[in-house]
Amino acid sequence: MTQKFRIENGGLINRDKKLSFKFNGKTYYGYEGDTLASALIANGVHLVGRSFKYHRPRGFFGAGVDEPYAIVQLYRNNETEPNIKATEQELFEGLEAKSVNCWPSVNFDIGAINNFLKIFLPAGFYYKTFMWPKSFWYRVYEPFIRKAAGLGVASTKHDKERYEHKYEYCDLLIAGSGPSGLASAYAAAKNGARVILAEDKPRFGGSLLTSDVNIGNQSGEDWANSIISELKEMPNVVVKNRSQVFGYYDHNMLVMSEKVSDHLPKTKKYHPKQRLWYIRAKEVLISSGSIERPLVFGNNDTPGVMLSSAAKEYLKVYGVLVGKNPLVFTNNDSGYETAIEFKKNGINPIILDSRVNPQSEIIDEAINLGIKIKFSHVVVAAQGYKKVSSADIAKISDDKKQLGTIENIKCDCICVSGFWTPTIHLASQSGNKTKFKEEIDAFVPGTSKQNETTLGAANGIFTLEETLKDSFMAGQDLSKKITNNDNKIPFPNVVEKKSSQHEKFWCVPLPKGKSYKRFLDFQNDVAVSDVEIALKEGYRSIEHVKRYTTLGMATDQGKTSNLNGLQLVSEIENKVVPAVGHTTFRPPYTPISIGAIVGREVGKHSKPTRKSPMHLWHEKNNAVFVDAGVWLRPRYYRQGSETLFEASKREAKNVRTNVGVCDVTTLGKIDIKGPDAAELLNRVYTNAWLKLPVGKARYGVMLREDGIVMDDGTTTRISENHYHMTTTTAQAANVLSHLEYYLQLVWPELNVNVVSTTEQWAGAAIAGPKSRKLLEKLFPNNDVSNEGLPFMGYMESDLFGVKARIFRISFSGELAYEVNVESDNGHFMWEKIIELGQEFQVQPYGTEALSTLRIEMGHVAGSELDGRTISYDTSLEGLISKKKDFIGKRSLNREAFTSSDRQKIVGVVPLDKKTSIPEGSHLVKDAKAPLPNKKLGHISASCWSVEHDNPFSLAILKNGKNMIGEKLFVMSPLKNKIIPVEIVSSHYVDPKGERVRS
Amino acid sequence: MLHIKCPHCGMRSQNEFSYGGDASIKRPELNKEISDEEWDNFVYNRKSLRGKHLELWQHLSGCRQWIKVERDTATHEIFNTYKADEEIF
Numbered sequence A: 001m002t003q004k005f006r007i008e009n010g011g012l013i014n015r016d017k018k019l020s021f022k023f024n025g026k027t028y029y030g031y032e033g034d035t036l037a038s039a040l041i042a043n044g045v046h047l048v049g050r051s052f053k054y055h056r057p058r059g060f061f062g063a064g065v066d067e068p069y070a071i072v073q074l075y076r077n078n079e080t081e082p083n084i085k086a087t088e089q090e091l092f093e094g095l096e097a098k099s100v101n102c103w104p105s106v107n108f109d110i111g112a113i114n115n116f117l118k119i120f121l122p123a124g125f126y127y128k129t130f131m132w133p134k135s136f137w138y139r140v141y142e143p144f145i146r147k148a149a150g151l152g153v154a155s156t157k158h159d160k161e162r163y164e165h166k167y168e169y170c171d172l173l174i175a176g177s178g179p180s181g182l183a184s185a186y187a188a189a190k191n192g193a194r195v196i197l198a199e200d201k202p203r204f205g206g207s208l209l210t211s212d213v214n215i216g217n218q219s220g221e222d223w224a225n226s227i228i229s230e231l232k233e234m235p236n237v238v239v240k241n242r243s244q245v246f247g248y249y250d251h252n253m254l255v256m257s258e259k260v261s262d263h264l265p266k267t268k269k270y271h272p273k274q275r276l277w278y279i280r281a282k283e284v285l286i287s288s289g290s291i292e293r294p295l296v297f298g299n300n301d302t303p304g305v306m307l308s309s310a311a312k313e314y315l316k317v318y319g320v321l322v323g324k325n326p327l328v329f330t331n332n333d334s335g336y337e338t339a340i341e342f343k344k345n346g347i348n349p350i351i352l353d354s355r356v357n358p359q360s361e362i363i364d365e366a367i368n369l370g371i372k373i374k375f376s377h378v379v380v381a382a383q384g385y386k387k388v389s390s391a392d393i394a395k396i397s398d399d400k401k402q403l404g405t406i407e408n409i410k411c412d413c414i415c416v417s418g419f420w421t422p423t424i425h426l427a428s429q430s431g432n433k434t435k436f437k438e439e440i441d442a443f444v445p446g447t448s449k450q451n452e453t454t455l456g457a458a459n460g461i462f463t464l465e466e467t468l469k470d471s472f473m474a475g476q477d478l479s480k481k482i483t484n485n486d487n488k489i490p491f492p493n494v495v496e497k498k499s500s501q502h503e504k505f506w507c508v509p510l511p512k513g514k515s516y517k518r519f520l521d522f523q524n525d526v527a528v529s530d531v532e533i534a535l536k537e538g539y540r541s542i543e544h545v546k547r548y549t550t551l552g553m554a555t556d557q558g559k560t561s562n563l564n565g566l567q568l569v570s571e572i573e574n575k576v577v578p579a580v581g582h583t584t585f586r587p588p589y590t591p592i593s594i595g596a597i598v599g600r601e602v603g604k605h606s607k608p609t610r611k612s613p614m615h616l617w618h619e620k621n622n623a624v625f626v627d628a629g630v631w632l633r634p635r636y637y638r639q640g641s642e643t644l645f646e647a648s649k650r651e652a653k654n655v656r657t658n659v660g661v662c663d664v665t666t667l668g669k670i671d672i673k674g675p676d677a678a679e680l681l682n683r684v685y686t687n688a689w690l691k692l693p694v695g696k697a698r699y700g701v702m703l704r705e706d707g708i709v710m711d712d713g714t715t716t717r718i719s720e721n722h723y724h725m726t727t728t729t730a731q732a733a734n735v736l737s738h739l740e741y742y743l744q745l746v747w748p749e750l751n752v753n754v755v756s757t758t759e760q761w762a763g764a765a766i767a768g769p770k771s772r773k774l775l776e777k778l779f780p781n782n783d784v785s786n787e788g789l790p791f792m793g794y795m796e797s798d799l800f801g802v803k804a805r806i807f808r809i810s811f812s813g814e815l816a817y818e819v820n821v822e823s824d825n826g827h828f829m830w831e832k833i834i835e836l837g838q839e840f841q842v843q844p845y846g847t848e849a850l851s852t853l854r855i856e857m858g859h860v861a862g863s864e865l866d867g868r869t870i871s872y873d874t875s876l877e878g879l880i881s882k883k884k885d886f887i888g889k890r891s892l893n894r895e896a897f898t899s900s901d902r903q904k905i906v907g908v909v910p911l912d913k914k915t916s917i918p919e920g921s922h923l924v925k926d927a928k929a930p931l932p933n934k935k936l937g938h939i940s941a942s943c944w945s946v947e948h949d950n951p952f953s954l955a956i957l958k959n960g961k962n963m964i965g966e967k968l969f970v971m972s973p974l975k976n977k978i979i980p981v982e983i984v985s986s987h988y989v990d991p992k993g994e995r996v997r998s
Numbered sequence B: 001m002l003h004i005k006c007p008h009c010g011m012r013s014q015n016e017f018s019y020g021g022d023a024s025i026k027r028p029e030l031n032k033e034i035s036d037e038e039w040d041n042f043v044y045n046r047k048s049l050r051g052k053h054l055e056l057w058q059h060l061s062g063c064r065q066w067i068k069v070e071r072d073t074a075t076h077e078i079f080n081t082y083k084a085d086e087e088i089f
C-alpha cells in the first residue's frame, strides 16, 4: 500500500528502511524514524479511537507528549501495554496497535450513542446520576462505567521485562534539548561541570528541528547536531534521548524515565526495557519549551483538527502531510510558519487570522509566496464526522463578539494555533510560585524555590536570540559557581524572522441558533458548556471546577486544555486569570509505567532473602521452607508423602523422646563489649544483671518506654567485659537500634560498644533427653555433665578443630544446648551433629515443630509479644526487679496495667480434645449471645500437643489468672467455628521445668 | 527524597536514614521520682510543629550514628545537622 500522504523527499526519517506494522489488524508501511502517528497519517489514517465520554471519533491532535487523543493499546513481543501515545511510540518492524475505548470497532461504536444523548451528560453527570441508590454502585453503575469508559486494558500476565533504577549525581541537570537546553549544556560543559542533558524525544534539538532559523551560519538543525556531537564526546557530559524528566522532588532530586527499549521490536538481552534515574543535581535548568494552545470553536475535536505546530512537525521531521487541502486558523504568526511549509511542498493552504491587520516579516513572506490569507476571520465549526471535510468560517467583529455571514469552505484539516503555553510543570513541582505574564497570556515561573532556573520558551521567551543569550549565560554562570572555571563561549550570529504580537483571542462565539460542542479538554470531553454549568451551579475554586467537570484530569493532565479552561472561568467570573489561579502541577509530568517505578524489586527481589550456612543441607534433605522475616527457614523436613501436620508431629515427638536439631542461625545476635556492659544490660532488661558470673547465660525481657514488652532472649557473659546477646529473629534490627539510641543519646557516659554479629555465627539447637549423650560425642574433651555444664551454663570448646560456643539454654523445654560456630563452619557443624547423632535417632526439626514444642511448654514468642502485652500478660512479671530502674519501668504503674482483672496468658484445650483451634479466634462466655459478642480474649498460638496428643492453644485472656478451669467458647466467624473449650495453665508440659535442669 | 548531611559521613540520601522523632525530648533520669504528668510528657506527648524542628535521625545504612537534624517540617528545608553530643545554640 502506498503512503499517500508522504512527500517525495525531506524529513529526518530513514527512507532506506521500510517497516511494516499493523493497526486494528490492517498492515501498513512506514519508515525507520517514524512514530506510529506519523506512519498512520502518512497512510491517510486519521481515525484512531473514540473519546472517553461521548465516544466521538478521535484522530491526532499533537505530535508528542501533549497528545490528548491518539492513545492506543500496543502489542510488542507477546506483551501488551495500554495507554501508549501514538505520537510518542516509535515505529518498529512488526509493531501492532489497536484502538481503545471503542466497541465493537473504531468505525462503528455503540457508545457513540452518548454523543446524540449528550444533553444528558453535562458536567457533574457522573456525580449527579450515580449518587443513589447506593446499592446500585457495584451492581449497575460501576460495571456500566467500566465497560463504557476506560482507556486501555492492562495485561494480567507477569511482565517479563526488566526495569532498572539508577542513582546519579551531577552539577547541572538540563531538562530538554531545544535551543536553551543545548546552549546552557554547552556553556556549562565547557566550564568543566558535570552535565546531564535529557531529551524526551528520540531526536535532540527540540524546536530547532522544525524552525526556519540560522545559527552561526548553520541551519538550526545542523547547529543542534554539531553541539550534540561535541557534547557526546565530552567525558563530563551525559546526553540522554528518550528520557523524560518527570518529577522535581525535595532537595533537588529529579526523577527521569529513560525508555531504553520501547522503540525496538524486543528488548536486547541484558538490557532493561526502561530505566528510572534518580538524579541529585546541584543546579537544574528547565528548558522544557512550550506547547501550542488550541483555539476553541464548534466541533473542534473532529479528526483533522490539530495543532499547527504538530502539522509542521509531521511535515519537517517525518515528511508527512496531515492534509492536502489545509486550513490554518491562528491568532499569531506561528500558523503562518506552518502554512509556509505547506506552500514550500506544493500545497495551497488558506490562513484564517483572527487579527485585524497584523504585520510582520513572516506574514510578508506568506503574502509573497501567494498564500491566501483572510484577516479577521475565524473557524466557526468543523464539519465532517470521522474526518474534517469542510469548515464553516465567518468574519468576526473587532470586539470578537459578532460573527458575519457563515461561509462553508472545503478543507481536509484545520491547523490551529492559539499561541504558546510555557511548560512550567517542573518549576511548579519544585515549589516555584508561578506568575501570570500578560504579554503571552500564560503562567511563567516566578522566583526560584530550589536551585531551578527556567530558560527559553518554558520561561515565556519566544525569540531565539534572547533564548540563546540567556541560556549561554545561565550555563556559564551556574557552572562557574561550581567549577570556578570561566570559559567564555563566543555568542553565535542568529538569524530569525521577527513575529508580531499574538491576539488575546481563544474562543469563537456560537453563531445564533447553533449549539456546537466547543471542546476544552479533548481527552475527557469537557466542553465550554460544561464549565459554564459548573460555574452556574456555584463552583468557584478552579480546583473544584476541575474535579466537577474533569477538565485537565485525563492522562494528558490538561497539557492543551488548562489555560483555555482558565480563560473561560476568568471571562465568566469577570476575574483576571491570575486571580482564578491554576490547578496544582504534580509529578509525574507524563504517565510512567508501574514497572519502571517498581524497578528490580519484584517477586523474589522485592526484599532480600537470607539463608543460613546450612541452607544447602536443608534443601538436600527435603526441607520445605517458610519466610521468617527476610530469612528462609525450614518449616519441616518431609519424609515420603508426609503432610505438614504429620511431619511436624513426628519431628516434635522425636525431640521429646530422643533428640532433635534445629537451625537457629536466624536469631539476632549482638556483641556487647566495654566496662559498662553490665550496667547497660541492667538498664535495658527488667531483671538484674550486675551479678551474672562469667560463663553464665540469663534470660531477659526488655520493654519499650511505654511498658510494653519489646523483645526477649538470653544474654551470656563471655568474659569480664564481653557479653553475647540474642534477640528474636524479627526484632534483631530494632533491638540494635534501640541499644544504639540509649548509648549515643541518653547515656553517652556508658563505655560500651554494640555490634550485630547475627551473620558471624551459625547456630544449632540440640534438644531432647538424649542431647547430652550427643554432646559428649561432639565434644569428647569437655565435661558436659550436669555439673560441668549446668542449666544456663556456657563453655567455649572446639568441634573437631573448629572453634565453638556451647550454651545450655532451651526453648523447647527439654534438656537442650545451643552450639554456635563461625558461619563458614556451620555446614560442617550440622553434618557432624547429624552424623554423630545417628545412634541417638537424631532428626532435624523445622519451625513448625519448634512452635509446637514452645507452645505446649507455655514459652512466649512473637505471637504473644505482639506489641500490646506487658510482662504480666505473658507471665514474665517474675523477672521484674523491684530494686532497680530500667527502661519502661515508670510506665508499669499505669492504671490499666495494674488492674486486678488484667489479661494474662492461659492454655486452652477443646472439650472434645479433637477440634483444632484457629489462631486469632476470640474467646467468649456465651456463644449464643447477640452480636457484638463481648470478647474476653484471643487465641495467640495453636498446636497439636505431642505430649498429650490433643489440640492445645495459648491465649491472652482477660482476668486469665482467675480463669483456670473455666469453660468458655472459641469463636471464629471467619472459619465459621464455635468450639467449647476449657481454660488450663499455659504450662501444659513439665510445669515445674524439671527437664531443662535434668 | 531528602538529602541529609550526616555529620560523620557527609551528604547522603534519605533512604539511608531512619527517623527518630523530636530531638528536644529528654529522658527523665533513672531512679528519679517524677510525676505521672512528666512521664506522660516524655513517653506520649509530642508537638506536631509546622516549621523549624529539631529532630533525631539514625544513619542506619551508614555509620549507624544517631544525629540531630534541624528541618522545616513544612518545606523540608534542612538548616543544619549535628552530632548526637554536639552543643546546639
Ligand SMILES: [Zn+2]
Binding pocket: B006, B007, B008, B009, B010, B059, B062, B063, B064, B065
Ligand atoms: Zn553517617
